[in-house]
Amino acid sequence: MAKKTPAKSSRKSSKKSKRRAKPSFLKRLCLACLKWLFIVGLLASLPFSLWVWWLNGQVVARFEGQKWQVPSEVYSAPIVLTNGAPWKKQDLEALLEETGYRFGRNSQNVGWAARSSTKVSAHLRSYVDQSGFHDSQRRIFSFQSGHLVIQTLSGDEVTEARIEPQRIGYLYGGNTESRQILTYEEIPKPLIDILIAVEDQDFYQHWGISLTGMARAVVVNLTQGARRQGGSTLTQQLVKNMYLSSERTYTRKLTEVVMSVLLEYHYSKASIITAYMNEVYLAQLGNSALHGFAAASEHFFGRPLNELNIDEMALLVGMVKGPSLYNPERSPVRAKDRRDTVLGVLKSQGRLSAEGYRRSVKQPIRLADKKKQRSVYGDYLDLVALQLSRDFDETTLATQNLRIYTGVDIRAQRTASAAMQRQVGVLEKNDKKLKGLQGAMVVTDRVSGQVRAVVGSSDQYYTGFNRALGAVRPIGSLVKPPLYLSALATGRYTWWTQIDDKRIKFNVGGQIWQPENYDRKVHGVVHLYEAMAKSYNLATVSLAEQIGFDRVGDTLRQLGVKRPFTMHPAVALGSLELSPFEVSRLYQPIASQGKSSELGVVLAVMDQKDRLLKRFDQAKDVPFTDALLAVTLEGMTQTPQIGTARAAQSVFPNLRFAAKTGTTNQQKDSWFVGITGGYSTTVWLGDDDNVPLSITGSSGAQKVWIDFMRGMNPMSLPIILPPGAARFNLVDDEFKLASDRCNNTVSLAFILGTEPKDSRSCLWPF
Structure with a gap:
């Protein structure tokens, strides 16, 4: 009996343990709730995770791909200042100011210049073009008897100095955004410091968002009853500008926060601040939005970002808060107050001394002259686009931010445009019947054939109709130098050869054609040089008949006329129709004495990493000897001395140059070709409706050329002739x-x- 008692007791104890192990209903309910909450949370987090994963892809794709579609930039040729060239001190000073150099007490810093009563010094900027890297140079310029002397600081003379190529415009797509892309190394350190001090003091500490800033914004928004403050870091601002719309909702704000954290996770602070500097919106310029501090610096101050003073950088940073509100062009007082506020922040943070602050707030806002910024290069850009269309598609030029280097001379372009406007204005004022007179001009380098300037109208700015390319008109007496070249090429004629200037008749297609001299007179027996210099029609057409009209036609084609034409006697007196650009090409072999034949516009195309993508070389083959071309050019120097260009010679009595005037039937077209040691220039004046005018080549186009040359300090043609x-x-x-x-x-x-x-x-x- 005693042995059975423990077994019974053990069974009772086991039953009690089982009853205690069974969970209570409340506990089971809690466990069930937790389980379902976990399942629901897991299911709910899946879309969120997918959303974050999708946002991550968006952040990486945009940031590592092509962040911006920036149109190709077009640059001028460097301005080469040659020792011994004719220059005036005031002209060089004006050129330096136009290219963004500022004058101060000395020229120690790059981009600065200084002047005394007799000298100019400048610290010229470095640059890269298709010929390589050109280091910055500090040079002293003096002027002896009207000629330039270039020296180093130690007093050694140098052969030349170069002012860097200037950006003259964009190709395709540049009417919606204006932007220049900087690398981190190109951003001035003071600008980064100012931006962080004003916009995001904890930039280098946070992970894309600032909890304190967000908390402060929440408090302000709750107390104000509306969204008054955003609490955004620079990273959040960048995300908003690059990826998101400008709507002010909490959903967009959440997206902004997540993308900011992702951006900080993937990329360095240097990469983020660089993108911000290039992306930030700073102004609206008509149809074009101005983005980035580099473009804003060029627009508002006319100089590179790294040459700005502290007060100028503070102005740009101050505009971030309200680009329209603090635009110095529209609201200069408000912009200055905002700039001074930024300077005060720098002072309070110890980034600017008290003396530096006082000096900076006293500085007025000096903006670039917008008249100088308005493009006079539209007609030239037409030529650039035309040439590049054969090698680059429009999308590439519109989006890849290529650098296109051309042969345009900014001084020649501005001077030519101004001369055309001035002289057409004077002609219209003197004769009301000339109202609506138009013009075109093409200026090339006499030796290389590079096009230095193109003027497509007499209007102040680009009109869209480029008459240098589109005004195809009879060239009149401009056909004569090629005709006389044909005669000289036979070996039977020289400039001394005599020919009879007498009336002559031709049977052309059953009709009698009888040309006349401009003065309706005959001049008897004259030398060839006299006949061309004085533009005698009768002597010229007689010469053409003697050598053969077909030979004259062949010569025109060999000199570069590509437009189809039928050779007949009237062509020998200028019925051939060409554009000013085609006339310039026709004269280039003669002007260069055989050194060039085709005209060059684009020199090279490079990318933003300084890699050369394509170099453009000109054809130089001319089917005539250098000696023949030089002798022809020499004959043209008689025109200013004894012929129809004496007015130009009287203005430049010491200048040795070649020229030819041209006037078409009923004086519908006024032409002038002038060739100096530096430039070959073609000028055309006429009416778009092709009506008779009261001007000739001498009284019209020649005046434009004279005005142009007054602004260019022309050099004489060389005395030395080529062998032969x-x-x-x-x-x-x-x-x-x-x-x-x-x-x-x-x-x-x-x-x-x-x-x-x-x-x-x-x-x-x-």
Whole structure:
């Protein structure tokens, strides 16, 4: 009996343990709730996780891909200042100011210049173009008898100095955004410090969001009863600008917060601040939105970002808070107050000394001259787009931010545009019938053939109709130098050869064509140089008949005329229709004396990493000898001396240049070609409706050329002729070389072998 008692007791104890192990209903309910909450939370987090994953893809794709679609930038040629070239001190000072150099007490810093009563010094900027890297240079310029002397600080003379290429515009797509892309190394450190001090003091400590800033914003918004403050970091501002819309909702704010954290997770602070500097919106310029501090610096101050003073940087940073509100062009007082507030923040944080603060707030806001910024390069950009269309598609040019280097000379372009406007205005004022007179001009480098300037109208700014390309008109007497070249090329004619200027008739298609001289007179027997210089039609067409009209046509085509034409007698007097650009190309082989034939516009295309994508080389083959072309050019120097360009010679009595005037039937077109040591220039004036005018080549287009040359300090044509040509003095009444004793002589150029073999001593008999 005693042994059974423990077993019974054990069974009772087991039952009690089972009853105690069974959970209560409340506990079971709690466990069930937790389980379902976990399941629901897990299911709810899945869409959130997918959303975050999708946002992460958006952040990375945009930030590592092409962040911005920036149109290609077009640059001018560097301005080469040559030792010994004709220059005026005031002209060089104006050029430095126009290219963004500022004058101060000294030129120690890059981008600064200084002047005394006789000298100018400048610390020229470094630059990269298709020829390589060009380091910054500090140079001293003095002016001796109207000619430039270039020296180093130690006093050593140098052959040249270069002002960096200037951006003259954009190609395609540039009408919606204006932006310049900077790397982190190119951002001035003071600008970064100012931006962080004003917009996000904890930038280097937070992970994209500032909890204290957000808390402060919540308090302000709750107390104000509306959204008054955002509490955004620089990272959040960047996310908002790059990825999101401007709507003010809590959903968008949550998206902004998540993307900001993701951005900070993937990328460095340097990458984020660089993107911000390039992205920030700072102004609206008509249809174009101005983004980034670099573009804003060029627009508002006309100089690179790294050359701004502290007060100028503070102005730009102050505009971040309200680009329209604090725009210095529209609200200069409000903008200055905002700038001074930023300077006060810098002072309070110890980033600016008390003296620096006092000095900075006293500075007025000095903005760039907007008249200088308005483009005079629209007509030139037409040529750039035309040439590049053969090698680059429009989308690439619109989005890839390529750098396009051209041959445009900013000084020549502005001077040509101003000369055209001035002289057309004077002509219209003097003769009301000339109202609506239009014009075009093409300026090329005489030797290389690079197009230095293009003017497509007489209007102040680009009109969209480029007459330099589109005004195809009869060229009149401009056809004569190529015609006389045809005669010289035969070897049977020289400039001294005589020809009869008499009336002549031609049967053209059953109709009688009888040309006339402009003065309706005949001049008898004249030398070829006289006939061309004085533009005698009758002598010229007689010469064309002697050498053959087809030969003249072949010469025109060999010199570069690509437009189809049918050769007949009237073409020999200028019925051939060409644009000013085509005329300029026609004259280039003559002007260069065989060194170039085609005209060059684009030199090279590079990307933003300084890699050369394409170099453009010009064709230089000319189917005529250098000697023949040089002799032809020499003949054209007689036009200013004895012919229809004497007015130009009187303005520049010491300038040795070649010229040709042209006037078409009923004076519907006024032409002038002028060739100096530096430039070959074609000028056309006319009416778009092709009506008769009261001006000739001499009284119209020549005046534009004179005005242009007054602003360019022209150089004379070189005296030395190429091998195979030489200059001789002849007596004026027979084909003999004149000794030094002879009077009444004429100096003419000859292809060697065609000059006189006999000479006259001019001694008096005893």
